[in-house]
Amino acid sequence: MTDTTQHTPPGGRPRSSADAIKRPVLSGPHLARRYRTERIFKGLGLGAIMVAALILFILVGSIVSKGYSAFWQSYVHIDITFEREDFTDETGTITEESLARADYFTLIRGTLDELFPEAASDRQLRRKLYGIISPNADLALRHQVEADPEAYIGKTVPVWIKLSDDIDSVVKGYIDRNQPEDRRRVGNVELSWYDSFHKEGQIESFFNVDLFTHGDSREPEEAGILGALVGSILTLAVTLALSFPVGVMAAVYLEEFAPKNRWTDLIEVNINNLAAVPSIVFGLLGLAMFLNFFGLPRSAPLVGGMVLALITLPTIIIAARSALKAVPPSIREAALGIGASPLQTVTHHVLPLAMPGIMTGTIIGMAQALGETAPLLMIGMVAFIVDIPQGFTDPATVLPVQVYIWADSPERAFTERTSAAIMVLLGVLMLMNALAVILRKRFERRW
Amino acid sequence: MQTLILIFVVLGLATIGYMSGRGRAILVSGGAPKTLHSLPSYYGTYSAFWIAIPALLVLTIWLFIEPKLIQAWVMGGLPDSLTGDLAADRLGLLLNDIRNLASGNIVSRDVDPALQAAADRLITLQAAGFWLMVALVVLVGIGGFLLARSRITPDLRARNSVERTVNIILIISSLIAILTTVGIVFSLIFESFRFFVQVPFYEFLFGLNWSPQTALRADQVGSSGAFGAVPLFMGTLLITLIAMAVAAPIGLMSAVYMAEYADPRFRAIAKPLLEVLAGIPTVVYGFFAALTVAPFFRNTGEAIGLDVASESALAAGVVMGIMIIPFVSSLSDDVINAVPQSLRDGSYGLGATKSETIRSVVVPAALPGIVGALLLATSRAIGETMIVVMAAGLAANLTLNPLEAVTTVTVQIVTLLVGDQEFDSAKTLSAFALGLVLFIVTLALNVIALSVVRKYREKYD
Numbered sequence: 001m002t003d004t005t006q007h008t009p010p011g012g013r014p015r016s017s018a019d020a021i022k023r024p025v026l027s028g029p030h031l032a033r034r035y036r037t038e039r040i041f042k043g044l045g046l047g048a049i050m051v052a053a054l055i056l057f058i059l060v061g062s063i064v065s066k067g068y069s070a071f072w073q074s075y076v077h078i079d080i081t082f083e084r085e086d087f088t089d090e091t092g093t094i095t096e097e098s099l100a101r102a103d104y105f106t107l108i109r110g111t112l113d114e115l116f117p118e119a120a121s122d123r124q125l126r127r128k129l130y131g132i133i134s135p136n137a138d139l140a141l142r143h144q145v146e147a148d149p150e151a152y153i154g155k156t157v158p159v160w161i162k163l164s165d166d167i168d169s170v171v172k173g174y175i176d177r178n179q180p181e182d183r184r185r186v187g188n189v190e191l192s193w194y195d196s197f198h199k200e201g202q203i204e205s206f207f208n209v210d211l212f213t214h215g216d217s218r219e220p221e222e223a224g225i226l227g228a229l230v231g232s233i234l235t236l237a238v239t240l241a242l243s244f245p246v247g248v249m250a251a252v253y254l255e256e257f258a259p260k261n262r263w264t265d266l267i268e269v270n271i272n273n274l275a276a277v278p279s280i281v282f283g284l285l286g287l288a289m290f291l292n293f294f295g296l297p298r299s300a301p302l303v304g305g306m307v308l309a310l311i312t313l314p315t316i317i318i319a320a321r322s323a324l325k326a327v328p329p330s331i332r333e334a335a336l337g338i339g340a341s342p343l344q345t346v347t348h349h350v351l352p353l354a355m356p357g358i359m360t361g362t363i364i365g366m367a368q369a370l371g372e373t374a375p376l377l378m379i380g381m382v383a384f385i386v387d388i389p390q391g392f393t394d395p396a397t398v399l400p401v402q403v404y405i406w407a408d409s410p411e412r413a414f415t416e417r418t419s420a421a422i423m424v425l426l427g428v429l430m431l432m433n434a435l436a437v438i439l440r441k442r443f444e445r446r447w
Numbered sequence: 448m449q450t451l452i453l454i455f456v457v458l459g460l461a462t463i464g465y466m467s468g469r470g471r472a473i474l475v476s477g478g479a480p481k482t483l484h485s486l487p488s489y490y491g492t493y494s495a496f497w498i499a500i501p502a503l504l505v506l507t508i509w510l511f512i513e514p515k516l517i518q519a520w521v522m523g524g525l526p527d528s529l530t531g532d533l534a535a536d537r538l539g540l541l542l543n544d545i546r547n548l549a550s551g552n553i554v555s556r557d558v559d560p561a562l563q564a565a566a567d568r569l570i571t572l573q574a575a576g577f578w579l580m581v582a583l584v585v586l587v588g589i590g591g592f593l594l595a596r597s598r599i600t601p602d603l604r605a606r607n608s609v610e611r612t613v614n615i616i617l618i619i620s621s622l623i624a625i626l627t628t629v630g631i632v633f634s635l636i637f638e639s640f641r642f643f644v645q646v647p648f649y650e651f652l653f654g655l656n657w658s659p660q661t662a663l664r665a666d667q668v669g670s671s672g673a674f675g676a677v678p679l680f681m682g683t684l685l686i687t688l689i690a691m692a693v694a695a696p697i698g699l700m701s702a703v704y705m706a707e708y709a710d711p712r713f714r715a716i717a718k719p720l721l722e723v724l725a726g727i728p729t730v731v732y733g734f735f736a737a738l739t740v741a742p743f744f745r746n747t748g749e750a751i752g753l754d755v756a757s758e759s760a761l762a763a764g765v766v767m768g769i770m771i772i773p774f775v776s777s778l779s780d781d782v783i784n785a786v787p788q789s790l791r792d793g794s795y796g797l798g799a800t801k802s803e804t805i806r807s808v809v810v811p812a813a814l815p816g817i818v819g820a821l822l823l824a825t826s827r828a829i830g831e832t833m834i835v836v837m838a839a840g841l842a843a844n845l846t847l848n849p850l851e852a853v854t855t856v857t858v859q860i861v862t863l864l865v866g867d868q869e870f871d872s873a874k875t876l877s878a879f880a881l882g883l884v885l886f887i888v889t890l891a892l893n894v895i896a897l898s899v900v901r902k903y904r905e906k907y908d
Contacts, residue, residue, distance in 0.1 A: 049700075373728065403731070407733070
């Protein structure tokens with residue numbers, strides 16, 4: 001306010017530019033037009049925000065609507081007869097070994113053959129019949145029997161058998177029966193078998209626990225995100241262990257100790273620019289430096305964590321510096337005044353006061369690292385890995401890369417699992433951001 | 448994992464060293480800590496540093512050198528019949544087989560006694576090496592501990608040495624950012640240089656044909672491979688333009704509304720909502736683009752009689768535009784808020800309406816900052832990878848038609864480098880040349896944008 005009044009000569013408009021100013025026409029219709037423009041402009045602004053909100057809504061909505069069904073998996077309830085001699089060893093006793101060696105595969109298939117004798121004669125029909133249940137159903141059955149042999153052996157017990165992904169899609173209503181058979185993933189025969197199960201009420205859906213307890217698999221109904229989740233945790237652990245201490249120390253140096261000279265200017269500019277370098281370039285660095293030059297293992301959370309640490313370092317340094325800057329100088333002066341050394345001032349007073357801000361920045365940096373995909377593709381974390389990684393040098397993948405791998409798979413069932421994995425990923429990100437907000441709200445101090 | 452345990456052992460030793468150093472200091476002071484130069488805890492830290500720093504340094508150096516030494520020993524022990532006069536890459540294969548044999552994996556050649564002997568040698572050397580490393584690290588730690596202990600006297604200026612060491616550690620931490628940049632520049636330039644030895648520089652920058660398939664044998668079709676990157680640059684430009692055409696108007700208008708019209712309650716809801724868009728991982732946008740937006744455009748195009756490719760530049764560009772809306776809006780919001788209120792009041796005083804004020808006073812005043820924001824968003828769009836990898840095409844297609852499939856620099860980097868690579872073919876190396884171009888372009892955009900924004904800030908501060 002004061003700025004402008006200083007420049008304007010008192011009591012009139014500046015004479016030199018008087019000719020350039022057009023006198024507004026203040027007549028009625030003209031004014032109405034100006035007000036209409038005003039309303040349109042305001043409407044455009046509001047409209048832009050609404051469009052952005054709508055897009056967000058569509059994005060989340062499309063993912064939830066595609067993915068919610070992946071949290072359920074259909075099973076068929078069939079009676080299986082467990083003949084005692086199938087589970088005994090040569091001496092006729094049931095041991096752990098004989099239980100493990102029993103042929104659960106044939107058991108399930110035999111039961112199916114009995115249920116649909118019309119398929120038994122034709123080899124192709126039989127293959128189709130066996131295709132309606134999950135190829136790994138025998139493993140699940142074996143675990144059930146091993147857990148409690150007495151309840152099964154020598155009896156006829158109703159058992160839940162996991163259905164294959166195609167039949168699961170039928171249950172979930174993703175298969176359009178009106179389409180001609182050759183354009184459908186599920187043929188008429190399979191549909192008739194499904195219908196006969198369905199009529200008897202033998203098909204039911206349960207919460208898909210396997211999605212959270214299995215690693216990746218070529219069979220959609222067996223695939224889970226546990227491997228990727230563990231990989232993400234291991235990778236983030238490395239990232240946090242490297243970028244948090246280094247980031248905080250760099251911020252402390254630059255904010256509290258560094259002399260103001262060309263070198264520290266260079267470091268500052270450098271950090272700002274690093275924050276804007278595309279993440280894929282960091283992936284190239286990881287490939288050329290960590291894998292080829294230092295010979296570190298491919299696909300390992302260790303290398304992934306190192307690359308992500310370099311990516312999040314600028315975020316953490318910038319956040320930590322602004323948190324340190326927010327601590328008022330009076331605190332430092334008080335500490336120095338009673339004889340603390342500069343380092344004591346920082347470690348005993350400034351750093352603890354800045355910690356909530358630093359933590360908030362770190363959590364946001366970690367959330368960014370959790371969503372990062374492209375640089376990890378460069379260092380080979382995109383391999384198909386069934387096993388759950390056990391350590392920092394085991395081959396692993398991470399959640400967003402798992403999303404990328406599944407999104408590439410043609411099966412309809414993988415699409416819904418991709419969406420489910422995205423929902424889990426977004427859920428974790430939301431939790432992390434909520435934690436950051438809570439930290440900020442709870443501990444932030446205004447001086 | 449074992450190395451991790453060793454690190455924890457060293458840190459445990461350092462903790463013991465801290466307590467013992469502290470106790471020692473009180474002891475040498477004769478029960479009167481007042482006579483010490485520094486507080487007792489500094490003597491503790493002093494010993495802890497003497498244990499941890501040399502031991503961890505030795506560990507790092509060892510981990511770096513050991514594999515190379517073992518490799519040299521194993522290869523040196525092989526009979527000439529195996530190594531003969533093999534070229535370097537053949538030797539690498541041989542070494543790989545020995546490693547696989549040692550770890551019990553499948554080997555690609557017949558296992559003869561010499562190979563088995565080499566594998567056994569590798570196993571013994573690795574085991575011996577590990578225990579030697581443990582012994583060495585622990586010995587260095589204990590040595591440091593004893594040295595520190597012998598040095599602790601009431602006159603030792605422990606605080607000063609501890610603070611000097613901490614200062615050095617802090618400086619090293621802040622240099623890591625510089626080292627990262629240097630690492631990026633060097634690795635990109637080094638590999639690109641190897642590429643430009645095989646493919647001339649001008650052909651890469653100005654060639655119109657991109658098909659990086661290099662054949663295994665010289666007489667195969669397409670054995671040469673074409674590395675003209677212009678189609679990639681055009682594709683990147685096209686998708687970036689579409690993205691900015693979406694992001695610039697929506698982002699700017701929402702920033703204007705947020706800064707000038709919205710009341711605080713609306714702002715408190717709308718601002719985080721927009722920022723959620725920035726927090727969504729790019730792979731999610733890619734999935735959205737490939738499975739929702741692209742089919743939607745394709746079907747709409749079919750309905751009105753247009754032929755839209757299923758991997759059209761339009762779908763990728765629009766979704767990328769959505770992703771960068773929050774960058775444009777939050778940066779522009781900041782610069783619009785930084786315009787002094789006095790300018791607005793002057794305009795209102797002359798009788799201008801709010802929108803007239805915004806259009807002819809606020810936005811022109813904030814223009815440098817807005818341009819900076821748009822440049823930053825552009826650089827973000829150019830470097831964005833996952834959306835285009837999942838939703839844009841793979842084949843290089845020199846076109847400006849947004850309905851066709853185009854490919855981008857980042858897509859090619861990913862397709863060239865995912866999977867197995869051989870590190871001497873032009874195909875693999877070309878990815879680094881593309882990376883170098885990407886790095887230079889985004890860096891230039893950032894430097895310009897940041898300097899524009901900074902200059903603008905100084906004007907009003």
